[in-house]
Amino acid sequence: MQPVRRTSLIAQVTEQLRAEIRSGRWSIGSRIPTEPELTELTGTGRNTVREAVQALVHAGMLERRQGSGTYVIAASEVGGTLGKYFADARERDLLELRMALDTTAAALAARRRDDVDITTLRRLLDERTDKDWDNDNRAAIEADVELHRAIVVASHNAVYLEFYDSLLPSIEQVIRSRTSKSDDSYDSEHHEMVHAIIEGDQDRAAAAAKCFLDSLISEYPDAR
Template sequence: MIGAMICEQRYPRAVQPVRRTSLIAQVTEALRAEIREGRWPVGQRIPTEPELTELTGTGRNTVREAVQALVHAGMLERRQGSGTYVIATSEVGGTLAKYFADAQERDVLELRLALDTTAAGLAAQRRDDADIATLRRLLAERGEGGWANADPAMIAADVELHRAIVVASHNAVYLEFYDSLLPAIEQVIHARTAKSDDSYDTEHAELVQAVIDGDADKAMRATHCFLGSLIAEYPDRKTT
C-alpha cells in the first residue's frame, strides 16, 4: 500500500484530457446561466447557432448539442423557420411548461384568475419606477396592434404586459411559476383571437393605472373582472 503511494508520488498519473462531453456540459451550463440570470428572458429568441459559436468560443456541433440539451430540459423550444426561444428559466419550469402545453383553455384561464389577481395586488404594493415605466410602455404597445387580425406584436405585448405585472410583484418564486405558464397563455390568446375581436383595452388600462397608483384592491378587482369575463365565454363543465 505504502509502496504504491510512493510510486504514485514519483510517477503521478497523467492529466486526463478534457473530453468533448465535458465541453458540451460546460457550454450547456453557460447557456443555462444566461437564461437563469435573465439575459435571455422567457419568450425571447436566443442568438443564432453561429452567434453562440462565437460567444462561447466552441464549435457548432458543441453548441448544437448544448442547445439540444436545454430543449430536452424544457428550457428552450425550437420553432421551425423562426429560431430557438426561451420558454422556462429552469428545468422545473420546463417540466411545468410541458404539462401546461396540453391544458384546456378554460383551465388555463381559471389558473390565471388566481395567479394574476394576486400578482396585481402585490404589484400595486411593490412596484418601483422601472416597473411603472415598463407597464406604461407595454400598455401602449398593446394598443398599437390589431386584435382582430391576431397581430403577433400585439399578442406578444399583451403577454409581456401581464408578465410585467408579475415582475412588479417582486416575488421570484411567483415569477418562475408564471413563466412556465407563458406558452400556454400565449396559445390561449392566439386561439381566442379567432373567436372574438374584443381586446378589453379599457380593462387593461384600468388595471395598469391601479398598479401605478398603488391601489391593490382596485388592481385585484380589475384583474378578476377581466379574467372572469373571459372565463364566462367558455362553457362550464358540470359534474354529475
C-alpha cells in the same frame, strides 16, 4: 493535466447557455443566437454547441422552430416541465389558474411597484393600446402578454415570476384561440388595472384583473 473530456465540455457549455437564460439576458420568448454565434460565444465547435442546445431542448428550456430558430420557453428545467404539462391542459382550466395568478400579481404589484416598474407598465400599456387586434393580431397578443408579465415582475417575487413564465406559452395559445372568435380586447379593464397598480390601490387592481378574466372564463362551458 488531463485533457477535458468531451462530455465535460458539453456540460460546461450547457451550463454557460443555461446561465444566459437564468440571468435574463436571453428572455422568455426571445430567439437565442445562431449556431455560428454560439460557437464564437463559447469558444467551442459546432457539434458541442449543437449538443448543448439539444440538452436544453430536452430540459424544456429551449424550443426549435423550423425555419425560424431556437427560442427560450422556460427559465429553468422546472419551468420547462411545467410548461409541457400546461401545454396539454384545457383552456378553461388554464384561465381559472390564470385568474388566481393575475389577480394576486396585480395586488402585489400595487403594493411593491417601484419607479422602474411604473415606467415600464405605462410604456407597455401604451404599446398594447396602440396595437391593431384586427390587422396585426400577433403583435397585439405579444404586447398583451408582455404587459401581464411586467405586472408579475412588479410583484418582486422571483418564484412567482418563474412559475408564470412556465405558463406563458399556454397563455399565448389560449389568447390566440379566443381572439379568433372575438374582437374584444378589454382595453378599458387593462387601463383600470394598470392605473390602479401605479396608484398603489391593491383591491382595485385585483378587481380589474378579475373583471376581464371572469368575462373570459364565462365564454367556456363550466367543467364537470
